[in-house]
Amino acid sequence: MKLINKTRLSDKVLENILRDAAKALNKRVRTTGVVVKVVYNKKSTYTNGWALKCDTIKWGKKDKRIKTDKGVIHISVPCLYDELKDEYTKQATGFFETMRHEWGHVSDFQSKKKLAFDQGLNGRRRNHGNRLEERRVHQYIEAAEKRGHTTDKYMNVISQFAEEVIKKYSKNMYL
Numbered sequence: 351m352k353l354i355n356k357t358r359l360s361d362k363v364l365e366n367i368l369r370d371a372a373k374a375l376n377k378r379v380r381t382t383g384v385v386v387k388v389v390y391n392k393k394s395t396y397t398n399g400w401a402l403k404c405d406t407i408k409w410g411k412k413d414k415r416i417k418t419d420k421g422v423i424h425i426s427v428p429c430l431y432d433e434l435k436d437e438y439t440k441q442a443t444g445f446f447e448t449m450r451h452e453w454g455h456v457s458d459f460q461s462k463k464k465l466a467f468d469q470g471l472n473g474r475r476r477n478h479g480n481r482l483e484e485r486r487v488h489q490y491i492e493a494a495e496k497r498g499h500t501t502d503k504y505m506n507v508i509s510q511f512a513e514e515v516i517k518k519y520s521k522n523m524y525l
């Protein structure tokens with residue numbers, strides 16, 4: 351994974367949750383050469399993520415062009431919703447699930463199979479949830495969960511991530 355970490359969180363904690371989210375997909379996905387940029391979103395209490403199929407990426411004018419293994423993921427760490435521990439765990443779970451979803455797209459980008467995509471076609475697009483690529487990713491996740499890769503199974507890494515968010519972003523010293 352080529353991690354671009356724009357948060358205060360440690361690379362190690364981020365790498366752990368990002369990798370486990372790929373494992374939770376229970377599907378072939380090469381993580382090593384994928385560029386993952388993580389930002390902290392101080393305006394949203396929800397994780398936002400997107401994935402893009404490309405061979406190289408250049409973020410800003412001053413940045414170097416980076417080679418990718420068919421994909422780039424951009425994901426945000428949500429700001430703290432409430433100074434309650436349960437809320438952090440919920441948000442951390444949302445982060446994990448969003449990341450798992452984005453790996454699903456990358457898995458398609460890397461696939462040698464001919465897969466149908468709605469996105470990027472000319473004309474009107476279906477609404478997000480009905481796009482072929484979205485429905486496909488939902489099926490991957492359903493199949494993985496049936497095989498035991500539920501969010502509960504990854505609670506350790508999710509909790510570690512939540513702890514790190516509290517440590518680096520909470521103003522409440524009593525947590």
Ligand SMILES: [Zn+2]
Binds near residue numbers: 451455487
């Ligand atoms: Zn999607």
